[in-house]
Amino acid sequence: MSALSGTARRRMRSLGWHVGALALLAVILYPVVWVIGASFKPGDKIVGSLQLLPTDPITDNYRRLSEGIADIPLTSFFYNSLIIAVGSVVGVLFSCSLAAYAFARVRFAGRNLLFSVMIATLLLPFQVLIIPQYVLFQKLDWINTFVPLLLGKYLAVDAFFVFLLMQFMRNLPKELDEAARIDGCGHLRIYWNIVLPLCRPALITSAIFSFIWSWNDFIGPLLYLNTQDKYTVSLALKMFIDQDTVADYGGMVAMSLVALAPVLLFFLAFQRYLVEGAATSGLKG
Amino acid sequence: MTPTKTPAADGLTHKAPAPREAKAPRSAPAAALARRRGRRETLAGYLFLTPWCIGILLLTLGPMLVSLYLAFTDYNLFDSPKWVGLRNFREMFRDDRWWTSVDVTVKYVLIGTPLKLLFALGVALLLVKPRKGQGFYRSAFYAPSLIGASVSIGVVWRSIFQDDAIVDKSMSLFGWDVGGWIGDPDWMLPTLISLTVWQFGAPMVIFLAGLKQVPRELYEAAEMDGAGRWRRFRSITLPMISPVLFFNLLLEIIHSFQIFTSAVVIGGTGGSGAGGPADSLLVYTWYLYEQGFRQMRMGYASAMAWMLMLGIGLVTVVLFKTQRGWVHYEEDTR
Numbered sequence: 001m002s003a004l005s006g007t008a009r010r011r012m013r014s015l016g017w018h019v020g021a022l023a024l025l026a027v028i029l030y031p032v033v034w035v036i037g038a039s040f041k042p043g044d045k046i047v048g049s050l051q052l053l054p055t056d057p058i059t060d061n062y063r064r065l066s067e068g069i070a071d072i073p074l075t076s077f078f079y080n081s082l083i084i085a086v087g088s089v090v091g092v093l094f095s096c097s098l099a100a101y102a103f104a105r106v107r108f109a110g111r112n113l114l115f116s117v118m119i120a121t122l123l124l125p126f127q128v129l130i131i132p133q134y135v136l137f138q139k140l141d142w143i144n145t146f147v148p149l150l151l152g153k154y155l156a157v158d159a160f161f162v163f164l165l166m167q168f169m170r171n172l173p174k175e176l177d178e179a180a181r182i183d184g185c186g187h188l189r190i191y192w193n194i195v196l197p198l199c200r201p202a203l204i205t206s207a208i209f210s211f212i213w214s215w216n217d218f219i220g221p222l223l224y225l226n227t228q229d230k231y232t233v234s235l236a237l238k239m240f241i242d243q244d245t246v247a248d249y250g251g252m253v254a255m256s257l258v259a260l261a262p263v264l265l266f267f268l269a270f271q272r273y274l275v276e277g278a279a280t281s282g283l284k285g
Numbered sequence: 286m287t288p289t290k291t292p293a294a295d296g297l298t299h300k301a302p303a304p305r306e307a308k309a310p311r312s313a314p315a316a317a318l319a320r321r322r323g324r325r326e327t328l329a330g331y332l333f334l335t336p337w338c339i340g341i342l343l344l345t346l347g348p349m350l351v352s353l354y355l356a357f358t359d360y361n362l363f364d365s366p367k368w369v370g371l372r373n374f375r376e377m378f379r380d381d382r383w384w385t386s387v388d389v390t391v392k393y394v395l396i397g398t399p400l401k402l403l404f405a406l407g408v409a410l411l412l413v414k415p416r417k418g419q420g421f422y423r424s425a426f427y428a429p430s431l432i433g434a435s436v437s438i439g440v441v442w443r444s445i446f447q448d449d450a451i452v453d454k455s456m457s458l459f460g461w462d463v464g465g466w467i468g469d470p471d472w473m474l475p476t477l478i479s480l481t482v483w484q485f486g487a488p489m490v491i492f493l494a495g496l497k498q499v500p501r502e503l504y505e506a507a508e509m510d511g512a513g514r515w516r517r518f519r520s521i522t523l524p525m526i527s528p529v530l531f532f533n534l535l536l537e538i539i540h541s542f543q544i545f546t547s548a549v550v551i552g553g554t555g556g557s558g559a560g561g562p563a564d565s566l567l568v569y570t571w572y573l574y575e576q577g578f579r580q581m582r583m584g585y586a587s588a589m590a591w592m593l594m595l596g597i598g599l600v601t602v603v604l605f606k607t608q609r610g611w612v613h614y615e616e617d618t619r
Contacts, residue, residue, distance in 0.1 A: 014416065021411065021422055028426060028483070031441045034451070038444070047447045099337035108330025109323075118337075121345055125543055125597055127573055127590040131355065131583050132348035138362065155340025162337070187329045216435040218546040223578065234436045241440065241553045253444065256437035263432055271424040278427065278487055279494040 032264075039257045043250035061254035069236050069255070072228050080225075081215055081232040084149050088214040089207045091153030092161050096206065097199070099156045100165035101191045105177060121159045134223060148224045149217075153210070161206045164277065168202035169195055205277035208270050212263050233259045355587035362581055373588035383589070385564050386572035392474060393568060394541040397481040402533055405485040409492035410522075423493065427486035438480070439550025443467055446476045470565035473552065477566060480547050488533040495529030496522070527612045535604055542597055545570040569593055 030052075038046045040057035068074055102108070103115055137148040156162055172195065180190045196203070221232045231239075237259050240252040267274065331338070356373060358366035377383045412422055432438050446452050448465030456463055466472035503521050512520065523530075548568040552561030558575060560567025573593070577586025 017411075017416065018418070021418075024408070024411075025422065025425055028429060030451070031438065031445060031483075032428075032432075034445060035437070035441050047444055047450050095336040095340070098333045098335075102330045102333035102337075106326055106330040106333060107323075108327040110327075111330065114334065117341065121341070123539060123597075123601070124345070124349075125539070125590070125594055127543065127570055128352050128594050129345065129348045131577050131587050131590065132351035133344060134578070135351070135362065135583070136343075136348070152340060152344050154336060155344060156337040157340045157344050187333070191333070212431060216432070218436055218549075219574075237436045237440065238550070241443075241550060252440060256440045260432060260435065260437040263435070267424075267428055267431055271427075272420075274431065275424050275427050275490055278430070279490045 032260075035253060035257050035260070039250070039254040041250065043248060046249055046253055061250035062258075064248065064251050065254050065258065069239060069251075070228055072231070072236075074236075074258075076229060077231055077233045077236040080146075080230060081234070084146055084217075084221075084232060085211045085214040087146065087150045088153045088210050091150060092156075092158060092206055092210040093203055095154050095156035096158065096161040097165050097196065097203065098191075099162045100169055101187075101195060103162070104166045104169035105190070105195065106187060118159050118162060121157075122163065130219075130223065137224065143224060144226050144230055145224075146230075149214075149220050153214075158210070161210065164206060164280075165199060165202050167280065168199055172198055201273065202277075204270070205273045208266055208274060209277065212266060215263060352587045352590060355584050356591050357588075358584040359582075360584040360587075362583055366584065369584070373585045374592070376585065377588060377592065382560075382564065382567065382572060386560070386567045386569045389474060389560075389565070389567055390542060390544070390569040393478060393481070393544060394538060397478040398534070398537045398541050400478065401482045401485050401537060402488055402530070404482055405488035405533070406492050406530075408485065409489045409496055410518075412489075413493060413496045423490065427490055430484045430487035433480060433484035434546055436546060436550050439547050442476060442480050442547070443551050443553060446472075446479075467551070468562055470561075470563040473561050473565040477544075477548055477551055480551070481541065481544070488537060491529060491533055492526065495526040499525045524613045528614055531604070531608060531612045535601065538600060538604070539597055542593065542600075543570055544568050545574070 033052060037051070037053040039061055040059065041054040042058060042060065045054075065074055069077070099118075103111065103118070133148070137143060142148055152158070176194055176198075177190055180194055185193070216234065217232075218234045218238070221235050222238070225231055225235060228236075228239075237252070237255050240248070240255065355366060357368060357370060359369050359372075360366040408426060412419060412426075429438075444450060446466040448467075450465075453463060453465060463469070463472060466476045499522060503525070504517055507517050507521055545568065548561070548566045548571055552559075552566035552571070558579060560571050560575070569589070570593075573586050573589045576582045576589065
């Protein structure tokens with residue numbers, strides 16, 4: 001050991017660290033690589049074989065998928081998921097930024113009380129709400145529409161996003177408001193022309209998280225959507241599992257990847273925003 | 286995520302003259318002005334909060350009250366609710382499947398959460414020293430948290446834990462032949478727990494942020510006093526990050542109690558109504574769903590929801606109570 005110089009030893013240790021980290025990474029990311037490889041294998045070769053990537057890849061699974069599931073074209077599921085996800089993003093950005101602005105920049109009577117209520121809803125288990133909400137939407141005849149899945153997003157029900165945006169707005173310099181106020185701007189102008197543009201990073205983070213959570217959501221669509229033409233991608237995938245013996249294993253695995261793909265792409269494109277957002281506001285992920 | 290200063294922001298701060306009226310002595314008209322402004326502020330505040338207020342009343346507080354009421358009734362969505370007093374709660378304590386669901390969920394939380402946090406902290410410690418590629422590893426380890434709760438990953442888990450699939454085969458290499466985990470009631474819960482541990486990235490990212498806040502001087506001083514690695518970890522790192530640990534623990538426990546999707550997909554019993562083979566994955570929310578939305582026993586399910594809420598509330602209170610013993614906030618360190 002003494003023969004090694006300081007730098008050489010440091011380089012060895014760094015190499016060791018990278019080998020260790022990469023090995024761990026390989027184990028962690030195995031399931032994701034597995035699903036990609038398996039989706040190009042014939043159904044009966046998926047579980048038994050240990051080969052990560054197929055020896056001769058086939059696209060049959062995808063060809064069958066493209067013909068639809070249970071006579072519903074694949075595009076229908078995608079369209080439904082997309083409408084709900086994009087609708088959620090718009091709603092969250094709109095309603096949560098308004099609420100966040102009020103909590104962060106307006107000094108109004110009762111703010112502390114309402115703020116505590118908002119924080120309390122962060123910890124509230126959703127199970128307490130699903131039954132009465134279902135009853136409400138059933139009375140309003142909104143079952144099997146997208147309204148129950150979207151309404152809450154337009155009413156800032158996701159306290160997490162209010163909190164995230166509020167934290168960001170709080171850090172903007174106070175002098176901005178003062179200056180704008182003296183120039184004769186009301187709150188609406190300050191919100192729209194000054195605060196929102198400066199909040200871009202936090203808005204992007206919120207948008208991506210709300211898209212991904214909505215896309216992955218399972219219990220919402222499971223409760224509220226009950227005809228297959230309204231099904232989202234998650235529910236369509238669930239149809240495979242509900243069969244007593246999975247008839248089309250290859251199709252199921254391919255569909256898993258197809259359902260995952262948008263989230264993975266979003267992650268690759270915006271990972272910095274996501275990881276930073278998760279670090280500053282500590283969310284479930 | 287500190288906001289970056291944009292040119293627009295700078296331009297505005299420069300333009301700002303010192304607000305003169307704030308310094309002026311408070312004359313009667315000035316006080317009236319301040320009051321009027323206070324009222325205007327309050328009005329503005331509530332205008333901005335309108336959607337949120339409607340949401341809270343219509344989708345949170347209102348439903349909470351309704352759910353509390355339904356917990357004391359028999360209700361099937363179509364006939365009007367019938368008051369039954371405490372019967373739902375009494376029935377719960379005699380209901381074997383309810384006890385099963387409590388048992389499965391508590392095991393899941395008590396084993397899964399510590400394992401996940403241990404893993405998260407371990408990897409965070411590995412990643413904390415600035416190195417080339419640090420950001421890449423951080424993102425890559427975080428990725429499972431983003432997709433772990435999806436139906437897709439549930440399907441993947443169901444597949445790789447099958448008989449003769451990768452997990453089974455690699456365990457056999459070490460002479461531990463379990464056979465298929467999926468379908469074996471004893472191994473269903475470990476399968477589900479492994480999925481939650483796999484999502485260690487979210488707490489890891491929070492640990493990393495906490496670890497970066499620990500002042501380097503503390504370590505240097507300790508090293509000079511001859512403190513070893515373990516000693517430095519015990520006496521500096523652990524107390525310094527205890528608030529972050531507390532936060533992660535609270536968040537993960539509350540979150541784990543609400544597990545649903547992964548259990549349903551891995552359990553995968555189709556229309557039979559069982560919570561996985563021999564109810565081995567009948568987590569609390571699954572049973573609640575089963576009772577409320579398939580048996581249409583919405584009164585009973587509401588009572589279950591309130592029991593869950595009480596349970597989570599109790600755990601939260603206990604956690605906060607024990608906080609004094611082990612969580613060190615900056616102010617305490619004299």
